[in-house]
Amino acid sequence: MKSSIMQIRPEEIEAESFRIIAEELGPTDFDPRTFKVVQRVIHATGDFSFAESLIFHPRAIDAGIGALRAGRNILTDVNMGAAGVSKGLLAPWGGRVICKVASPGIAEVAKERGLTRSEVAIEQGLAENIGIVSVGNAPTALLKVMDCWPNLAEDLRPGLLVGVPVGFVNAAESKELLSEKTYPFITCRGRKGGTPVAVAIVNALIRLAREE
Numbered sequence: 161m162k163s164s165i166m167q168i169r170p171e172e173i174e175a176e177s178f179r180i181i182a183e184e185l186g187p188t189d190f191d192p193r194t195f196k197v198v199q200r201v202i203h204a205t206g207d208f209s210f211a212e213s214l215i216f217h218p219r220a221i222d223a224g225i226g227a228l229r230a231g232r233n234i235l236t237d238v239n240m241g242a243a244g245v246s247k248g249l250l251a252p253w254g255g256r257v258i259c260k261v262a263s264p265g266i267a268e269v270a271k272e273r274g275l276t277r278s279e280v281a282i283e284q285g286l287a288e289n290i291g292i293v294s295v296g297n298a299p300t301a302l303l304k305v306m307d308c309w310p311n312l313a314e315d316l317r318p319g320l321l322v323g324v325p326v327g328f329v330n331a332a333e334s335k336e337l338l339s340e341k342t343y344p345f346i347t348c349r350g351r352k353g354g355t356p357v358a359v360a361i362v363n364a365l366i367r368l369a370r371e372e
Contacts, residue, residue: 177203185211193221197346197364204360213348215339220320223344224292224365225372227319231255232291234362235318237278237301237325241294244359249366260285279304286312292365294322296358299330306337321345322361324353 168176181202190198194216201210217223231254236242242259250257260266260281270280278298282305286293295302302323309317323338324347325331335347346361 174203181208184208193368196368197221197361200364200367201357201360204356205354207352209352210348210357213350213352215345215347215349217341217344217346220344220346221365221368224320224322224346224362225369227291228255228366228369229253230291230319232319233258233289234292234294235259235282235285235288235290236293236358237261237282237295238297238355241296241355241358244355244363245294246363246366249363249370253369255291258285258288258290275304276300283308286318287316290316290318292320292322292362293318294358294362296322296324296353296355297326299325299327299334301325302334302338303330306334306341309341309343317343319344320365322358323347324357324361326352326354326357 178199181199188195188211198211198214201214202208233255234245234257236257236259238261239259242257245257247257261277263281266277266280270277276298278301282301286308293305295305302325305321321338323335323345325334328351331353332350335349338345338347
């Protein structure tokens with residue numbers, strides 16, 4: 161079959177993509193805010209299965225928006241996750257995007273303690289006024305956040321944990337554990353996930369915070 165290329169202005173591409181996603185999804189049970197998060201994840205991945213696999217704690221979106229508007233920081237497990245966050249849109253509230261995985265001394269501490277760099281980076285980063293933790297790559301990082309959470313002082317606990325690591329070793333299992341938590345989270349079932357998914361969720365929350 162011969163392909164037909166759509167003629168479209170550059171500034172219209174994203175809106176048309178979102179229109180196509182909404183059309184192909186058809187009617188859903190998502191509330192409008194949750195739909196915008198799901199839509200942006202599908203836009204980032206081209207994978208409609210996320211409409212079925214994403215799991216939202218009932219307070220997740222409110223908690224994420226609240227943390228952003230309070231000027232709290234975003235902590236990511238990998239530099240790619242930090243690079244993808246829309247910092248220009250985040251800037252008015254004063255929050256920063258933090259990733260310590262390549263910071264001096266992290267690799268040495270990880271080797272000494274028999275941990276991954278992501279575990280150590282997340283552990284150290286949690287002390288920096290974190291409002292949202294975004295994990296898209298390392299199941300070990302997600303497990304470390306959940307392990308640290310009960311021991312964090314109330315004012316140091318993040319508002320929201322976005323945990324969507326991808327992979328075959330402990331990815332599905334760590335997300336299953338997250339889905340059972342009582343604090344606000346966004347996660348997904350199974351092996352799928354990844355940094356693009358985590359970034360899409362965070363950017364969707366930033367846009368919601370600006371719109372409302």
